[in-house]
Amino acid sequence: MKKQQTWMLGLGVIVLLSLLFLQSCQVEEFDPALTKSFSLQSNTNGANYQIKVGLPEDYFSSSEKYATLYVLDGEENFEFVSNHSKEISTNNQTQNVVVVSIGYGQDRSMDYTPTKVSSMTGGGAEFLEFIKNQLIPTMERDFNVDTTRNGRIIMGHSYGGLFGACVLAVDNNLFGNYLLLSPSIWFDNEVVLQLEKLNRANNKDRSQLVFLGIGEMENLGRMQAPFEAFYLTLRNHYTNIKLSKNRERNLDHMGSRNPNIISALNYYFSNR
Numbered sequence: 001m002k003k004q005q006t007w008m009l010g011l012g013v014i015v016l017l018s019l020l021f022l023q024s025c026q027v028e029e030f031d032p033a034l035t036k037s038f039s040l041q042s043n044t045n046g047a048n049y050q051i052k053v054g055l056p057e058d059y060f061s062s063s064e065k066y067a068t069l070y071v072l073d074g075e076e077n078f079e080f081v082s083n084h085s086k087e088i089s090t091n092n093q094t095q096n097v098v099v100v101s102i103g104y105g106q107d108r109s110m111d112y113t114p115t116k117v118s119s120m121t122g123g124g125a126e127f128l129e130f131i132k133n134q135l136i137p138t139m140e141r142d143f144n145v146d147t148t149r150n151g152r153i154i155m156g157h158s159y160g161g162l163f164g165a166c167v168l169a170v171d172n173n174l175f176g177n178y179l180l181l182s183p184s185i186w187f188d189n190e191v192v193l194q195l196e197k198l199n200r201a202n203n204k205d206r207s208q209l210v211f212l213g214i215g216e217m218e219n220l221g222r223m224q225a226p227f228e229a230f231y232l233t234l235r236n237h238y239t240n241i242k243l244s245k246n247r248e249r250n251l252d253h254m255g256s257r258n259p260n261i262i263s264a265l266n267y268y269f270s271n272r
Helices: 002-027 074-091 123-141 159-171 187-203 220-237 257-271
Strands: 035-041 049-056 068-071 097-100 151-157 177-181 208-215 241-248
Touching: 035 074, 035 123, 035 208, 049 074, 049 208, 074 097, 074 151, 074 208, 074 257, 097 123, 123 159, 123 208, 151 159, 151 257, 177 241, 177 257, 187 220, 208 220, 208 257, 220 241
Parallel strands: 068 097, 068 151, 151 177, 177 208, 208 241
Antiparallel strands: 035 049, 049 097
């Protein structure tokens, strides 16, 4: 009898663990009825980018223009960002955003980095030209969205965060809001800090909303020190900035990504 009870208990544990595993593997899906997709071929690098657009629930019944949140690493982040944008904007009783997911056209290390340190880096300028001269004009022609700088947000993680920091430095007219998660400020001897300094006079008095997030367990020398240097640069030199810094406790580079996405969205919707 005891053997049978032990066997049944073991079977129950196996079933429970299996259900928990299957639940953890489920992909979060944003409402397909509110999702539009199209592709654009870049005129600068020739790559084809798959674009997904997540629309607010009231998009078709409202005449208001919506801010646009451009999300890098779109294949990985679209569903999570879209669902949490909906939830957090509702909680803050503020208008939601149109989420624009940018898929991979080339290797991300090529598209998201500003300088060439290997054969797989240094395509950031061409990728920025694609966003600026093709993607944003397409969005602002075909969708009911805000066409001002303050109505555009960029979100990126790791190399994507580096790219967003570079855009802040070299083309500050494009976005007024930057959600930068574990940005790879260390890249190429912290070249983004050099770019920021070169362009500071043109950028420092402009209105900016900047969220910087990182994981507490990320490499202290490679990630933390450049991250802090970038934060202090913005805090000390930018006169009209809304700036927030967040460290997720006991989390590493990838583990901190989603919690920092949520923190970044909370900061944006509370301070837009």
